[in-house]
Amino acid sequence: MNNGTFLKFVGNVTLVRPFLRANIAQLPDTTIKINSTLGKHVIAESKKHHFTWIFARSRNLESGISKYVSVHNVRTMQKSEAIKFTGNDVNCSEWLPKQLELVPIKVPRTALSSPWRSGNTWLRHLVQQATGYGTSSIYCDKELLAKGYPFECEKKQQDRTILIKTHKPEMRSFEGNISLPFAKRLVERMSEYHRAVLLIRNPYEFLVANKYFEHLDELPEEAFLNEKSYWRKGQPKIFQWWLDFNHYWLHEFKGPVLPVLYSRLRHDAGGELKRILDFMHVNVTELDIKCAQANGEGNFHRKPSKWTKINSIVDLFPADFQRRINASVSEFSKHLKSYHNVDWVSEYDILYTKTQDK
Structure with missing residues (x-):
């Protein structure tokens, strides 16, 4: 996903999958949160750009992250990932x-x-x-x-x-x-x-x-x-x-x-x-x-x-x-x-x- 695609949905609520890596960190004033109380939901928010981006659920998401991660004006992180998911979503079990x-x-x-x-x-x-x-x-x-x-x-x-x-x-x-x-x-x-x-x-x-x-x-x-x-x-x-x-x-x-x-x-x-x-x-x-x-x-x-x-x-x-x-x-x-x-x-x-x- 590039910035142009991302900005296309400014002002909308958008659901995405965790496989779209956190290159949203390239945008300034963006906060990324991981909250296990929401069932391992990942939420990206930007007050400046007026959007909320939700990473929709994965069948087999195993993440080593257990705390909130905040990213602000992180030019140095453009070549890396703010969030790394270690699991592979290969389980096609039915959502009960x-x-x-x-x-x-x-x-x-x-x-x-x-x-x-x-x-x-x-x-x-x-x-x-x-x-x-x-x-x-x-x-x-x-x-x-x-x-x-x-x-x-x-x-x-x-x-x-x-x-x-x-x-x-x-x-x-x-x-x-x-x-x-x-x-x-x-x-x-x-x-x-x-x-x-x-x-x-x-x-x-x-x-x-x-x-x-x-x-x-x-x-x-x-x-x-x-x-x-x-x-x-x-x-x-x-x-x-x-x-x-x-x-x-x-x-x-x-x-x-x-x-x-x-x-x-x-x-x-x-x-x-x-x-x-x-x-x-x-x-x-x-x-x-x-x-x-x-x-x-x-x-x-x-x-x-x-x-x-x-x-x-x-x-x-x-x-x-x-x-x-x-x-x-x-x-x-x-x-x-x-x-x-x-x-x-x-x-x-x-x-x-x-x-x-x-």
């Missing part, structure tokens, strides 16, 4: 729930926003495994609390969690008359966040996933083929929510937004995880990413359904509804490419590719 911790200080409130059944829980697990820090939620799901998400119900110290799960705006957040302008239809006041990671799932998969009511539900194929089911009748309303939800975060939210395609996350979890952590100013090593992937299954991965009576889940939807879905994906694709340089890549989203000519 009891090992996950809150960030030592307050960090920017970062929403992990998605409609239900979009992969939100899985992405939280990957982030926790890469960093060792916990994520939270605006809800309080006792099942998640018991199985891998110890800060699921944390409210008082939520600004010390690195991601906050939200499904808002929810369907009930909107006025039913879709002919009204969006601003008038959104009747709920939204919580404030500094930035957001927006997880977008292919609408065909999203609609099918909303047939499930619990995290690990399994349903027979026949349950999806009943044309008179409540799920079938509710598809237009659920899809309208998918449209409204993504519109809000892409067009109405005032802070920085990082759109993440679930299809890309599924095919390149490591690359997408690195992109997400870079957006959040969380710098990790390649080993951190590999360890997150090695322990990426989590406790809430539903087995994929086996279809024997249809060629694709696209066949579950009428032709006119397919055209509506495809048109919306095409519109969102143009926006994602123009404003976020994100390609809704066809080879990653086979479902969308198959319906292009319909």
